[in-house]
Amino acid sequence: MVKKGILDILKGKFLVSGDAPKNWLFIIFASFLAAVMISSSHSADKKVHRIAALNEEVKELKNEFVDARSDLQQLKLESTITSTVADKGLFPSETPPQKIRVKSLKDSE
Template identity: 80%
Template sequence: MKKGILDVLKGKFLVSGDAPRNWLFIIFVSFLATVMIGSSHSADKKVHQIAALNEEVKELRSEFVDLRSDVQRLKLESTITKTVEGNGLYPSETPPKKIKVKSEKD
């Protein structure tokens, strides 16, 4: 067993008679390791991209809430009254009256 470990450490399996088979296996393992490293980098990149998109969604949602509250404030009667006073329009002093029409059928 000691001789086997020394042979591996010295690299004799790379120059022995069946070396081409060992080299093909080493190239295959290297290719698989490269693919694995590349896929893990791709997954990490996607995770960072998802995190950035989630932050953007949070920002857009808060902007939407702010704008919606501004629009609701602008729709208030007091705000509209102040806006149209600049054009010379004022609210009526007398309340509106209902007009009832009697038909001949009744």
């Protein structure tokens, strides 16, 4: 009896028997669900790869930012500025700057 049921399934008799429309509807429904599941899985994989690529890009940009910031700090140092302008013939002053005080006309009255 079990052997006959297995043989009927293998031969596909359930697809041509009297209640075949119910079986066909179930097969179509199961196929649709399988297609949706496969599509969803591919979409999720694409998103995971996209996220990984963006994380790598963020790491590269952070490293580039740190390098640029350290270069900028080097350029802002007084010794770097002095050596850069010395090539153009400018040198730091030997005498310190003096404050200039301006008296307004109100103060003198």
